[in-house]
Amino acid sequence: MQWQSELLEYSWGRARQPGELVRLVAARPGEPTPCHRLARVVETLSWLPHPYTGDLYPPYHKAAALLEWLFTERIEGTIVLLESNCVFRFPVISEIKRGQPKAAAWPDLPRGDGPFGLGSGFEFLEKFCVDRTIDLPAVTLPVLIHSSDLRKIVARWLELMSIIRAETAGTANGSLSDADNIAYAIAAAEAGIQHTVADLGAGIEAQQNVAPILDYRHPIASTDGDIAWDPGTYRNWEPVQPERAQPGPGREVLTLLSEFLERREQGLELAFLRPCRHKGVREGKILGSMFLDIPGRADTVSLNSSGAAIWEVCDGTRSLAEINRELETRFEMPPGSLRADIEVVIKRLERIGALRLEPV
């Protein structure tokens, strides 16, 4: 959902998480691509529903999109893999070496006498897995992993997810809802990639935690024992009331969402962005008018006096909020009165390749 992705993006910029934020989006031909200010959007083939079984299970798309992204872009380096219903509290800065991924604990991994030490009901894996004696890592997302390791896992992850869902479809409980976590654990174990459990992410129910990422997939309880907020029923940009939530991670998520909504309403979600000039852009002044010569453009861009004033302060040192304040002070305008105009100009400068927006 777009609000989730934007909230994650906001928290990413707010936490000053290093690296690039990439949103993998399943797109059908002709469908518009969602826009983001900080995140790069990568369109991938849709695996929803499963193209061969018709199963409507959203995690297929997670593994399929990762497979396509890793294969197409030949990514090299550390990847923080997280669900869209997560937010950053502070940055994850560990660089991960090959063969040494870290992941959040998953205490719900079924245990028993079946293959891989899984519980009963997993005997079908005997047919599809060569070595069923290896131990499974009881881990789940968020995962911090080197791209080369993820590349070894991801196709098998998708395949096993498909097999587990298909094989459990006829059971009393229907297709296994945790198929993605179990498939990931088996794929990682088969590839010989050992995971270390780390305090990477926590759910909102974990009161005492220092994890850098919060997962808000479950409803947030209110102080009176009711539900203060439910992500499953939340509609885009509806106001929220953090004070209704019990103190703790749940209230922290709602406070963040509330802060984002407020800033979005005021156009201040840009506060954490900093316009930087693209390399090679040259400026010139003729009779008081400013012109930009932008690499790759045949024409020269002319700026009026307001555009020139905005361009001059977009020197990579100021956030958009600071630019707003500075220009409002310089032109003696009330707070917020120039925000919309400044944003329009900056968006245009970004579109024509003169500026790029970076997190502060």
Added chain:
Amino acid sequence: MNTPRDIQLKIHLAGGHEHTVTLREDAPELLVLFTALSTPESGNRFVQLPLDGGKVACSFQTSQLVSIVSEPPVVMELHKVPELGKVHNAEHPTSATQLRRPRFVVIDDFLSPQEHNELLAFSLISEEQFKAGTITSYDPETRQNLAILGFGESVHSRLVQNRLLIWFPLLAKTFGMPVFPLAMVESQLTAAGDGHYFKVHCDDAPDLPRVLSCVYYLHREPRGFAGGDLRLYDCIETGGSRRPADTFTTVEPVANRLVVFPSEEFHEAMPVRCPSKEFADSRFAVTTWLHRAACPNPGTLFGWGHFRCGVVAPQFAAYQGSGGNKS
């Protein structure tokens, strides 16, 4: 006529960059590179060379060339420079002739280490079942290797097939072709021992609707053979006819590596040299072909039996391919 030699070139570029590439001595790129060095006034040109067995491509402007070290030494006749991407057609000087690079992808670590070892163990204990023959034809002048007939029905074949089907939509997209309904997945296990080879050919035919060819390599460690590289040839296309060019890209047969290419690509398995002459030191390969169905059939099950690939999923039906290549 002597077989053109392979020339190893160490290319030094401005800024201290250095790349090593192997080209055949009649490759047009060789002439382009030496001409650029000897006559810089002939103009700046864009050059792309395959590196690391075709997994990587090096692109640069000829104006960046500083020097070339060749082994063995070569003497070039620098009187004509063919256009990369276009070659002259002597028979029909007015008809356009295109030199097209081969389309292929390389997927390393295709299976898990245990799965690779299981397939290798199966290959080794099946020595008696390998026969000098193929599913379609056997011509020792063209091809010499051993194959297991009926491998496609085995669980080991299904292991490879099922994983391959996971990759299939992405492979189709990469080759710029629409995802197509499968009629069947054909598979064979081959062993290439000392002196074995498969000369230049392509896998498709009018009565054989193979669309994608997939070669999965396996061998024991340390490797007991040399050679056996896969050569994917550039294709000269004139009007409706196609033939292999003399230039090619080489992919090394590394264990647990899958190479996928459109079945129409001209390719060759180079001779294997196996000093021990032991069967266990052979270069083994599982070759799988994806066949296009003339009439989609939603009832056919593929791989382990969960996948209905006889029809194209609705989300892929609208996708018509982008025409992009990846190598």
